[in-house]
Amino acid sequence: MNHDINITKLKLNCFRQSKVPGEFMLQMRVPGGLIDAKYISVIQEIAEKWGNGTFHIGMRQTLNAPGIKYENIDAVNSFIQQYIKDIEIDLCNADMESNSAGYPTIGARNITSCIGNSHCIKANVNTWELARKLEKEIFPSHYHIKMSISGCPNDCGKGHFNDFGIIGVTKPIYLKDRCIGCGRCVKVCEHSATRVLKLVNNRIEKDTCCCVGCGECVEACPASAWVRPEQKLYRVILGGRTGKQYPRMGKMFLNWVTEDVVVAVIKNWQTFSANVLHHKPIYIHGGHLIDRAGYQKFKEIILDGVKLNPEAQVAQRILWAETEYRANINVKPLSQHPSSGEPYTPKSSNE
Incomplete structure (x- = not known):
């Protein structure tokens, strides 16, 4: 392989190294996973x-072309100039x-989303x-972040395994005069959601404490007695990740927040990253950055200047549960501390 090739520079240029020396794969960004079909050409x-x-089709909904020779990268970059202008700008x-x-x-990785x-x-x-x-709030930036957006709590976009998982939720309105007392919404809530509905005297009663905002009742009702309000609300999941050493599922950070709140929070991500990394961007998962700073410091910076809507809820504390793999398992059992041999429970990332 030509040792003069700057692999790190090419990676920043959205070219991934191949196992074949001198070959690379272009990753074309598709923010939100949706573009006009004409760009397939x-x-x-x-x-x-x-x-x-x-x-x-990349795991982050990018369009990838493998097998590009190093000597052709300049030609490819010139060719995609119009695409970058159309999509990013x-x-x-x-x-x-x-x-x-x-x-x-x-x-900042390509933002993924369901349809x-x-x-x-x-x-x-x-x-x-x-x-x-x-996209305009995080790109272009050398500060690393992975974000996914799902339209409902089914979370098809796998937001629970991203630095930020943004999930569309709703507070359905019950129009009792339309209700025919069929109980279909109760049944679907029992089967698919959190069992917060019950039928009493042919009308629905709801325990609002545990509603996850899925909107299944809206889809189930044959009489349109449940309707989604015009206001769109979101849940924000924080600190999820895959990985070899410390994979973990994200936890709820914000609930019932408006789009304005979501945008304002993401605007603060680069400020937070620069604060933790002393203005020297390196490749590191957002969850690890939060662990370095501590949840309370993260919350202070990420919510700075953010005007929360009245319904908004913010996690006062987050306790993440993660799998912790250790390299010396052949020396000490996992039930013992690797240095002392005393009974040991792997440490979770708390604040």
Whole structure:
């Protein structure tokens, strides 16, 4: 392999190294996972002209072209200049220029989302529209962040395994004069949600404490006695991640917040990252950054200047549960401390 190739620089340029020396894979960003079909021809031409004739739909909804030779990277970057302008600048309003150098960074990962309420009957919010609004707040930036948006608490976007998982929720309105007392909403809540509804004298009573805002009752009702309000609300899941050493599922950070709150919170992410990393961006999961700072410090910075809506709830404390793998398991059993041999419980990331 040519040792003069700067792999780190190419990675920032959204090219991933291949096992084949001198070959790379382009990752074209698709914020929110939805673009006009005409752009499929862009990845097709790249794959057929400079790649190996295939393209891969990336795990973060990017359009990837493997098999690109190092000597063709400049030509590919020049070719995608118009695509970057169309998507990042014109569509997402990102504060950047489009030129023949290609993507300026890969720090903030492509925001993923399910199709949302532009198609899905269960979705409470328009996911890809929100993804495009948030894209301009995090890209371009060298500070690492992974974000996913789901239209309902089914969380098809796997927000529970991202730095930020944003989930559309709703507070359905019950119009009792329309209710025919069939009990279908009660049954669907028992089967699919949190069993907060019951039928009393042919009318519905609701225990609001445990409603997760899924909106299943709205879909189940044949008389439209349950309706979604016009106001869109969100739940924000924090600190989830996959990984070899410390995988964990995220926990609820915010609940019943408006889109304005979500956008304002994400605007503060770069400030928080710079604070923890002393203005020196490195590749590190958002969850690890939060662990370094402590949850209370994170909350202080990330909510700075954010005006919470009246319904909003904020977690006062988060206790994450994670799997902790240790390299010396052949020396000491996992039930013993690796140095003292005393009974040992792996430490969770608390605040």
